[in-house]
Amino acid sequence: MSRPLHTQVAEAIRARIIGGELPTGAPIPSEAQLCEQFGASRGTIRTALATLRREGLLSGGQGRPPTVRDTALGQPFEQLISFSAWVEQIGHTAGQRTIEVARRGATATAAEALGIAEGDPVVDVLRLRLLDGHPAMLERSTFVESVGRLLFDFDPDTGSLYAYLTAAGVDLHGARHTMDAVAADETDADLLDIAVGSPLLRERRRATSSDGTPLEYADDRYRPDRVTFTIDNTRPSTAGIRTDVRILKEIS
Numbered sequence: 001m002s003r004p005l006h007t008q009v010a011e012a013i014r015a016r017i018i019g020g021e022l023p024t025g026a027p028i029p030s031e032a033q034l035c036e037q038f039g040a041s042r043g044t045i046r047t048a049l050a051t052l053r054r055e056g057l058l059s060g061g062q063g064r065p066p067t068v069r070d071t072a073l074g075q076p077f078e079q080l081i082s083f084s085a086w087v088e089q090i091g092h093t094a095g096q097r098t099i100e101v102a103r104r105g106a107t108a109t110a111a112e113a114l115g116i117a118e119g120d121p122v123v124d125v126l127r128l129r130l131l132d133g134h135p136a137m138l139e140r141s142t143f144v145e146s147v148g149r150l151l152f153d154f155d156p157d158t159g160s161l162y163a164y165l166t167a168a169g170v171d172l173h174g175a176r177h178t179m180d181a182v183a184a185d186e187t188d189a190d191l192l193d194i195a196v197g198s199p200l201l202r203e204r205r206r207a208t209s210s211d212g213t214p215l216e217y218a219d220d221r222y223r224p225d226r227v228t229f230t231i232d233n234t235r236p237s238t239a240g241i242r243t244d245v246r247i248l249k250e251i252s
Contacts, residue, residue: 104124125139135223
């Protein structure tokens, strides 16, 4: 089955941006020009441009013509997607260096998030995540033991934990994300190549199955010179109270 035309248009423009054909600050061709180039309607073009705005690739809107943003990489949080999958989708290279995979007793923080008792067995994973070979994020994940033990048959340096676990039948369905800032500890500083005490952006994540069972608690820490978090929302309509919130993380 062929992909929708708006998806094809978004992919084509995304490729121009990533490939440098449309550099930072460059204006995107007008809707009329894009309609002619792709043989598409204005509605199709507008849908494609909206997708690129959500990804953080374009600025503009509200009557302003779209231009290429200086922070050209963005991951939408409205979908539960792995770091590896996101980086590959936008045409860059994801990497990782595994520091440890260990079975141990759950900390108080992880136990509370996972709904288990402190000291219950869990599997901890510590990995340095790379973007085009450069340190971008330090990933600390704690999985309930029934899920985490599957990782002892997997080499975490080869790719996505989520992809492997999903293929193994684990129901990773949704997640709640909490954002804040923390100071880098010695481990953060050493692996992310920054000074101890440097500010880091932190994403804490609680991933669950489709029935709401907690499966993973994560504490991911990003270098602030490479990552920002942006929240887009809309005013509730008069027809009902509803807010559409999208959180994007962008790497400059």
